Amino acid sequence: NAGVTQTPKFRVLKTGQSMTLLCAQDMNHEYMYWYRQDPGMGLRLIHYSVGEGTTAKGEVPDGYNVSRLKKQNFLLGLESAAPSQTSVYFCASSPASSNQPQHFGDGTRLSIL
């Protein structure tokens, strides 16, 4: 019963490097989300997707791109990493209805030097 799986779990990058964070869900959820978690700020939505082939900007989208080529996968890309992007990144998924909770992965801890 995997739920939401994120890879990698940890990564250290140098400023200017690029990378892709992977998220996979096996619950057939329509919606998927990428959040970043910083101390004292709760979770902030970066990008989200309401279905295969669709993406939209969240609260803090600058510096990130996403793709959802398959329903079960949602990728988050950093084209040119900056120290301000040091954070813990969480992927989540949910059914389409607003009364349903989100299911979270265990996070990716990313440090940008």
Place this chain on the structure above:
Amino acid sequence: AQSVTQLGSHVSVSEGALVLLRCNYSSSVPPYLFWYVQYPNQGLQLLLKYTSAATLVKGINGFEAEFKKSETSFHLTKPSAHMSDAAEYFCAVTPQGTGGFKTIFGAGTRLFVKA
């Protein structure tokens, strides 16, 4: 704009004592309300949710929350704290008729349990 406030970034209780974590929301129409728990190095897990049914909601691990429309509150309680309850707790709100992408999370309250 909708918002959610968790009073107290840190709460400390003794083992066996009452746990009370506060959450207030601002919305003209009652939203759907959720409490999540986050253990170290893990993602958020659902504790309980309010979706316009009973105002007293029971969740996992002995937690419950009461929706009070007049106070725009959804406080989380547990009668007797256990060491394993030490974690960070997040209140979240989603406007009815929207989707999870409209969910607003509170800043979180870290619960410490003293032996």
